[in-house]
Amino acid sequence: MTKRLFLLLTAIAAIAVVAIYIPPDEFYPAGFATLATPFLLIGTAIALVYFLFQKSRWSLAPAAVIVLFLVITNGMFSLGLHKEGAGDRETVKVISYNVNALNYFDRSQKYTGTLTAFASWLSNVRPDIVCLQETVPANFYKILPSYYRYFSGKETLEGDSLGLFIISRYPIAFAGKREFAFNSFNRLIWADVVINHDTIRVINVHLKSYNFYKASRLRKLKNIKGGLMARSYHAKLIRNFIDESPYRVVLCGDLNEPPHSYVYHTLSHKLRNAFEDAGTGYSYTYNFLGSPVRIDNIFASDGVVFSSYKAYHDITLSDHFPIEADIVLQDRD
Incomplete structure (x- = not known):
């Protein structure tokens, strides 16, 4: 038996x-x-x-x-075997972080303190490109004031905006958005970033979450089903958008899916992953019901290599942890 x-x-x-x-x-x-x-x-x-x-x-x-x-499932663990040294080429530091609005919707003084701590941390890290999810643009324009930026979001019922930022030390030639559904919080934004004499397309995405807040057990099951189906469809839209890009691509964002998923497999089939190439051991970016999982990612297309990867587990300003990768643009043939 x-x-x-x-x-x-x-x-x-x-x-x-x-x-x-x-x-x-x-x-x-x-x-x-x-x-x-x-x-x-x-x-x-x-x-x-x-x-x-x-x-x-x-x-x-x-x-x-x-x-x-x-x-x-290559993305569960990494030995960093595909990490490449920069040599004499310029490295570009990329950060992706779901900030969960930095407590803005608490309508309390806690938001001011969290925003100040976040701005201080970001200034110390001195990134070149930052992709943020679940941001409220109020006061975010004061962060890294000399940088270029693009924001796209949806209006909340309270009249606020919640969405995504791309912030870049390098000039942004063009930028735009693709909503996954009409007036949806979940969307894709992109910016064509000019790095010296080259251009890359930076894509920032936030895929649908389960939204368990105050949901009954039956509603949670329905939300899981809806989230799985929506993110699967989102992944196809992202893949098609990447295929249309005239430039090499760096994709950042909160997938709300672990490496053992259709979404991750669909994107990693097209792109390299920072953790897989340059990370070590097991890494996580979110605690889901007490289990550490990696649902936030930085990907890149051929011609963009990773020289380092890091998850900041000591930064607890959100329910997610920020991740960082140094990328190097290879010379074109």
Whole structure:
């Protein structure tokens, strides 16, 4: 009986692992399967230990599933093997951070203190390009005042704006937005940033969250389904926008999806990831129900390489942690 249960669990885990290739907006159960993958893999690891103690040939089954997961899902861990030195080329420091409005909607003095701390930290870090999500533009124009910037957001019911910023030390030639739905908080903004004699397209995105606030259990399940389907569709829109770019691309943002997801796989199939190339070990950018997960990312297209990656776990101004990557533009052939 135990053997059958472990084999069934292993089979279900195998299905969940390959579900990464199925877009949830076309078949939403695939999204639920990928969410369950970490728990299924824990069970698969227990099955592997059980079969090894039994000296059973069935140990090959859970071992194969675990290997399959590690091969398909490259973004869970990193050894930094693809990190490239800058040499004599200029490095560009990029930061991506979901600031969660810096407590603006608390309507209290806490916002002023958080904003001041954020401005001080950013000035000390001295980034070249900053992509921010969930920002309220009030007072943000005073941060890094000599920088160029572009903002796009949606009006809240209280009359505020909430959206995305791209802030750049380098000039911005053109900028624009793509809303994922009419008047949606979730959108894509872009800026063509001129770096010396070259131009790159910086893209900043924020994909739909689950919005569990004050939701019943049934509503939470519906929100999970809606979030999975929406983000799957968003990923396709982002991929198509990248394909249309006349320049090399740097993509930043809050995906609200872990590496073992259709969304991450769709984007990393086209782009390199800062953590995968230049990070070390296991990194996280958000604590989801007490579990550390990496849902904030910096990607880049061919011709843009990463020389470093860092997550600032000591910066607790938001429910997310900021991430930083140094990029280097390779010479064109």
